Amino acid sequence: MSEFYTSVHLDESKCKGCINCIKRCPTEAIRVRNGKAVITTKYCIDCGECIRQCKNHAKLPTHDSMDEIKNFKYTVALPAPSLYAQVNNLDDIDIVLTALKDMGFDDVFEVSHAAEIVSAISRKYVPAHKEDWPIISTACPSVTRLIRVRFPNLIDHLLPIKPPMEIAAEMARKRAIEKTGLPSEDIGIFFLSPCPAKVTSVKSPLGYRKSDVDCVLSIKDIYPKLIASMKTVVEEDRVEELSETGNIGISWGSSGGEAGGLLTDSYLAADGIENVLKVLEDLEDQKFANTLSFIELNACHGGCVGGVLAVENPFLAKVKLKSLRKYIPIARTHDAPPDIHPDWDEPVHYEPVFTLGDSMIQSLVLMKKVDELTEKFPGLDCGSCGAPSCRALAEDIVRGNASEKDCIHIFKQYIHKLSDEFQNLQ
Amino acid sequence: MSESLNLNYIITNEDFTRAGEASGDVKSKLKMMGVPPEVIRKVSIAMYEGEINMVIHAGGGTIDVIITADDITMILKDHGPGIADIDLAMQAGYSTASENVRALGFGAGMGLPNMKKYSDEMTIDTELGIGTTVTMKVYFKPKS
Ligand SMILES: Nc1ncnc2c1ncn2[C@@H]1O[C@H](COP(=O)(O)OP(=O)(O)OP(=O)(O)O)[C@@H](O)[C@H]1O
Ligand code: SF4
Ligand SMILES: [Mg+2]
Numbered sequence: 001m002s003e004f005y006t007s008v009h010l011d012e013s014k015c016k017g018c019i020n021c022i023k024r025c026p027t028e029a030i031r032v033r034n035g036k037a038v039i040t041t042k043y044c045i046d047c048g049e050c051i052r053q054c055k056n057h058a059k060l061p062t063h064d065s066m067d068e069i070k071n072f073k074y075t076v077a078l079p080a081p082s083l084y085a086q087v088n089n090l091d092d093i094d095i096v097l098t099a100l101k102d103m104g105f106d107d108v109f110e111v112s113h114a115a116e117i118v119s120a121i122s123r124k125y126v127p128a129h130k131e132d133w134p135i136i137s138t139a140c141p142s143v144t145r146l147i148r149v150r151f152p153n154l155i156d157h158l159l160p161i162k163p164p165m166e167i168a169a170e171m172a173r174k175r176a177i178e179k180t181g182l183p184s185e186d187i188g189i190f191f192l193s194p195c196p197a198k199v200t201s202v203k204s205p206l207g208y209r210k211s212d213v214d215c216v217l218s219i220k221d222i223y224p225k226l227i228a229s230m231k232t233v234v235e236e237d238r239v240e241e242l243s244e245t246g247n248i249g250i251s252w253g254s255s256g257g258e259a260g261g262l263l264t265d266s267y268l269a270a271d272g273i274e275n276v277l278k279v280l281e282d283l284e285d286q287k288f289a290n291t292l293s294f295i296e297l298n299a300c301h302g303g304c305v306g307g308v309l310a311v312e313n314p315f316l317a318k319v320k321l322k323s324l325r326k327y328i329p330i331a332r333t334h335d336a337p338p339d340i341h342p343d344w345d346e347p348v349h350y351e352p353v354f355t356l357g358d359s360m361i362q363s364l365v366l367m368k369k370v371d372e373l374t375e376k377f378p379g380l381d382c383g384s385c386g387a388p389s390c391r392a393l394a395e396d397i398v399r400g401n402a403s404e405k406d407c408i409h410i411f412k413q414y415i416h417k418l419s420d421e422f423q424n425l426q
Numbered sequence: 427m428s429e430s431l432n433l434n435y436i437i438t439n440e441d442f443t444r445a446g447e448a449s450g451d452v453k454s455k456l457k458m459m460g461v462p463p464e465v466i467r468k469v470s471i472a473m474y475e476g477e478i479n480m481v482i483h484a485g486g487g488t489i490d491v492i493i494t495a496d497d498i499t500m501i502l503k504d505h506g507p508g509i510a511d512i513d514l515a516m517q518a519g520y521s522t523a524s525e526n527v528r529a530l531g532f533g534a535g536m537g538l539p540n541m542k543k544y545s546d547e548m549t550i551d552t553e554l555g556i557g558t559t560v561t562m563k564v565y566f567k568p569k570s
Contacts, residue, residue, distance in 0.1 A: 152463035281450065284467075285474055355460035360566065361429060361495035363459040368431050 003351075004042040005204040007062040007196035008051060012036055014058035019383035021050035021059060026273045027146070031396065032386035042353045045145040046197040047273045047299040048308035061196035061309060064215035066222060069104055072188030072214070074180050076172040077105040078165065081112040081245075081253030082194040082304040083219055084324055085317035087230070093250075093324065097242040099229035103222070105190065107179075108242060109172035112249030115164035116333040119248050119261030121342055122159065126262060126293050132157050134268070134283070134292040137258055139163045141201035142299035143276055144348070148206065151280050152350035157295075160344035162208055164252060165191055165198060169212035170340055188214045192222060194307025197299065207344035218309040246331040254318045255303035259296040261331075269296040271303050356398060370394045377407055384408045431455075433491040437480050442530075445481040448489050449473040452500075455493070461566055468544040469498055469564050475537040476502045476560055482527050483507070484558060497546075497565045505557040512550055516542065 017035035022028075029043035030050060037050075037058070051059045069075045077100045084093055097108045118139075126135050136157045138144050147154050169189045176187045191213045193199060202211040233239055251257030255271035268288075270279045276297045282288065283295070300306035305321065306314030336342060356370070357363035373394035380390070385406040387393035396402035405411045433455075435448035453470040461469075473489075480487045484506020492499045509515045516538050523533030542548050545562035552558040 150457075153467045284453075285446070285450070285470055350463060352457070352460055354458055356458050357460070359495075360459050360461060364431055364493060364495055365429055367455060367458060368429075371431070 003204070004044075004353075005200055006039060006041045006044040007046050007199035007203070008039060008044065008048070009060055009062055010037055010039070011058045011060055014056045016056055016058070017386075018056075019386075019388075020053045020055065022386070022388045023383060024049050024053045025388065026277060027149070028388050028392050030388075031401075032383075042351070043149070045142045045149070045299075046195075046200045047142040047146075048196055049273060051196070051308045061199065061218065063193065063196065063199050063218045063221070063309070064190075066104070066217060066225075068215045069188060069190070073182055073186040074106045074176055075104070075188040075190060076107045076109050076176055077101075077103075078109050078111050078168050078172060078189060078191045078213070080165070080192055080194050080198075080219070080304060081110075081115065081250050081257075081321070082307060082310055082317070083192055083253075084112075084250065085253055085305045085321045086219060086223065086310060086312045087227070087320070090320065090324060092239065093243040093245065094239050094241055095230050095234060096226070098233045098238060098240045099226055100192075101240070101242075102229040102233055102238075103225055107172070107176060109168050109175070110243065110245050110249070111164045111168045111191070112245040112252060113333060114166075114168035114171060114249075115252040115258075116246060116249040116261070116331050117167055117336045117340070118161060118164050118342065119252075119258070119331070120334060121161055121336050122258075122294075123262055125159065125161065126264075130293075134288065134295045135159050136283075137294070137296045138207065139252070139258055139296075140298045140300075140304075141197040141206065142195075142273070143297045144206050145197075145200075146273075146276070146299075147280065148348055149351050149353050151284055152352070153284055154280060155348055155350060157283075158207070158348060160207060161342050162344065163201070164249075165201075166205075166208065166212055167340060167342055171337070173212055174339070190215045190217055192217050192219055194219055194304045194310045195300065196308065206348050207346060209346050219307075220309045220311055223311050244332055246329045246333075247325045248331045249333075250321060250325050250328075253303065253321050254305045254314075255298050256296065257303065259294055262294055264293055266292050267294040267296065268292060269298075271298040271306070272301040273299045356395070366398045369398050373397060373404070376404075376410070378409045380409075382408075429495065431493040433493070435489040435491070437477060437486045437489060439481045439486040442481065445478055446474055449477050452491055452498075456498070459493070465564060465566050469500075472541045472544040472548075472562050472564065473500050473502075475541050476500065476562065478532060479537050479560075480504045480506070482523060482532060487557070496567070497563055500562045501559065502561075503557065503559045508554040508556055508558055509550070509552045510554060512552065 015036045022030045027043045138159045199216045202213045248261040256269040259267040259269045302314035305317035356366040374391045377390035385393045456466045484504035487504030490501040518539045519535040521533045521535035547563040
């Protein structure tokens with residue numbers, strides 16, 4: 001597995017080479033070359049913004065399929081808390097959980113249950129690490145990836161604890177082994193994901209060596225089948241008592257939920273990748289008071305309920321989560337079980353993927369060229385060249401990936417010059 | 427070898443919300459150059475504080491930045507009121523900022539001390555009624 005992996009791919013036959021996605025990519029990772037969108041993997045943070053923007057549905061998330069349950073002797077479904085917000089009039093989480101078993105999984109393990117454990121660990125970690133305040137949440141893999149490539153000075157602030165999905169996977173596997181006596185490789189752990197970023201964090205984790213999740217399914221994909229199964233289990237009155245989650249765990253599905261679980265007021269929660277970028281810039285410039293203890297950041301608007309693999313409108317989804325939380329205990333898990341491994345076991349290093357040259361002096365020379373070239377272009381940021389801005393094209397040229405004549409305005413001048421010369425010849 | 431990148435910024439006080447854009451631009455340039463993150467942090471804090479001071483105490487001015495492969499020099503020049511007592515202004519906690527400015531979170535009197543702390547060299551030339559020029563230098567590698 002390469003160090004830079006992305007879970008977004010292109011259906012070339014559908015891509016019309018328009019410039020919608022290149023304009024909206026927060027890290028300027030996409031270019032249109034030869035009429036098709038191309039992602040530079042090392043810049044991509046898997047936020048899913050291009051999938052959201054593409055009107056031709058050419059940008060696709062990579063994920064596994066439900067059929068893979070055949071490859072295991074025993075399977076466990078790990079529903080993300082955002083899944084509960086996708087269903088209308090849900091007053092009992094057990095209906096969703098029983099329906100998942102009906103669909104073919106042998107067991108279910110709620111990610112929200114593990115989220116309460118992460119909350120409990122964080123409630124101890126954050127006050128004990130005042131020197132690193134504000135601590136930045138690492139539950140959204142897009143945000144951690146963004147920090148790794150763009151905000152080197154913030155890496156020390158990252159919460160070095162695995163996300164709820166991982167803790168859930170570890171606990172689910174252990175429980176399955178105890179129940180069945182099967183070897184680990186016969187047990188399939190399936191995460192039901194709201195986003196491609198989680199797919200990436202399973203294939204190529206940051207902060208820990210290996211993921212305990214075997215397959216990642218898309219919420220969108222399983223949705224129709226889930227709704228049908230829910231109907232059946234209710235009609236046949238077969239709903240089992242399965243849920244082990246309280247208010248705190250479910251709250252993780254929308255923005256502010258993780259921070260709320262810390263039971264402190266000194267936090268900030270921001271959602272939507274453009275807002276996340278603003279917060280990180282300001283944080284890097286030390287514009288925040290150091291009385292702020294925790295920062296929760298979610299790449300998607302509204303938090304994970306706004307993930308690109310979710311079905312419901314994120315604002316409605318948020319309301320649904322809220323009403324679902326009403327009559328359940330604040331938390332059902334108060335301490336981390338002693339036999340799990342929640343801590344990061346691998347450091348996250350800065351990846352300076354945006355540097356121009358191999359040395360500072362070379363970069364300096366190239367940067368001057370970028371500035372000179374940018375001056376030459378009309379400054380319209382029209383995107384016709386396939387780059388999101390005139391400046392981005394200048395950088396591409398300096399990096400050897402494009403030419404000046406890719407700018408249609410420069411090209412026009414060039415054609416005029418040629419035709420003048422031609423006329424003079426005649 | 428003495429290759430350098432020269433940048434010029436005009437800082438106006440017309441739109442307060444734009445203060446900090448020049449130091450933000452320099453920050454992103456240094457990242458693209460591969461300057462070590464600790465150094466970028468020093469430069470952006472020092473320059474940001476200087477830029478804000480020009481806006482809130484001197485009505486704006488110009489910033490010239492010279493980047494070489496070894497260091498960065500920032501020359502912040504304004505035609506504001508000047509600083510009457512530099513030693514006093516340099517003291518942590520000293521501030522003449524107005525109530526309005528304090529309401530925005532500035533005026534802790536920490537700007538100049540931080541500029542001194544985060545730059546490797548700093549000089550202040552100031553004359554009452556004429557203006558102030560602050561020159562700061564930060565080296566990219568520790569000087570042996
Ligand atoms: N460019 C300048 N022109 C005129 N006076 C200045 C200038 N820079 C600083 N001063 C004076 O020096 C004082 C101290 O500056 P300093 O930057 O340390 O604190 P501050 O700007 O008042 O508050 P803070 O920087 O913490 O928001 C200012 O209050 C002001 O009186
Ligand atoms: S906010 Fe949630 S759904 Fe969106 S990318 Fe991050 S983890 Fe995925
Ligand atoms: Mg100041």
